[in-house]
Amino acid sequence: MSDNTISRNKAMTKFDQHDSVWLFGYGSLIFKADFPFIERRPAHIVGWSRRFWQGSHDHRGTVQAPGRVVTLIQDEGATCAGMAYLITPEVFDHLDYREKNGYLRLSTDIIFEDHSSAEGLIYIATEENAAFLGPAPERDIARQIAKAEGPSGRNADYLLGLAVALRELGKEDAHVFEIERHLQLLNAINQDAE
Ligand code: SIN
Numbered sequence: 001m002s003d004n005t006i007s008r009n010k011a012m013t014k015f016d017q018h019d020s021v022w023l024f025g026y027g028s029l030i031f032k033a034d035f036p037f038i039e040r041r042p043a044h045i046v047g048w049s050r051r052f053w054q055g056s057h058d059h060r061g062t063v064q065a066p067g068r069v070v071t072l073i074q075d076e077g078a079t080c081a082g083m084a085y086l087i088t089p090e091v092f093d094h095l096d097y098r099e100k101n102g103y104l105r106l107s108t109d110i111i112f113e114d115h116s117s118a119e120g121l122i123y124i125a126t127e128e129n130a131a132f133l134g135p136a137p138e139r140d141i142a143r144q145i146a147k148a149e150g151p152s153g154r155n156a157d158y159l160l161g162l163a164v165a166l167r168e169l170g171k172e173d174a175h176v177f178e179i180e181r182h183l184q185l186l187n188a189i190n191q192d193a194e
Pocket of ligand 1 (some may be wrong): 024025026027028029030069070071099123
């Protein structure tokens with residue numbers, strides 16, 4: 001289901017008067033930075049884990065065959081690695097549109113590799129949004145991803161792009177890498193059957 005969050009995000013004016021704001025990306029915002037930024041730095045946030053629990057009916061799937069993309073779930077003591085971008089508040093228009101299917105802006109502490117930190121923004125899709133799909137075994141998630149495609153391309157390319165980007169950052173993510181492993185197995189089975 002679709003859950004357009006643009007107007008709710010516009011009402012979040014916390015950083016509107018700032019000259020610049022740190023945005024933390026943990027999904028496609030790591031590997032697809034289609035917006036202007038002043039600076040970018042590898043970073044992490046604490047107390048959150050990345051999960052392929054959000055449905056994508058508008059980018060990496062369709063209403064009939066939704067894909068799965070990542071969101072964050074609260075997870076005490078966990079860290080989630082990603083990329084932080086220093087942006088100007090004008091970029092919110094583009095980001096709110098891009099993340100409109102269920103994601104809300106939330107302010108959080110972002111920790112950089114030199115251990116300094118800054119308050120910034122993440123886009124998070126909580127279980128209250130209509131596009132939320134929730135947990136499933138990694139193998140089932142891989143099967144769903146293998147079949148899904150939307151206006152932004154194949155859902156598999158989102159998963160593989162994220163896995164490559166995390167390796168480039170030198171970061172582990174057992175959930176993401178396990179889904180990638182299942183997808184590669186599925187692809188190998190399909191090739192054998194051809
Ligand atoms: C993010 O990348 O930070 C949000 C989720 C996504 O757009 O994939």
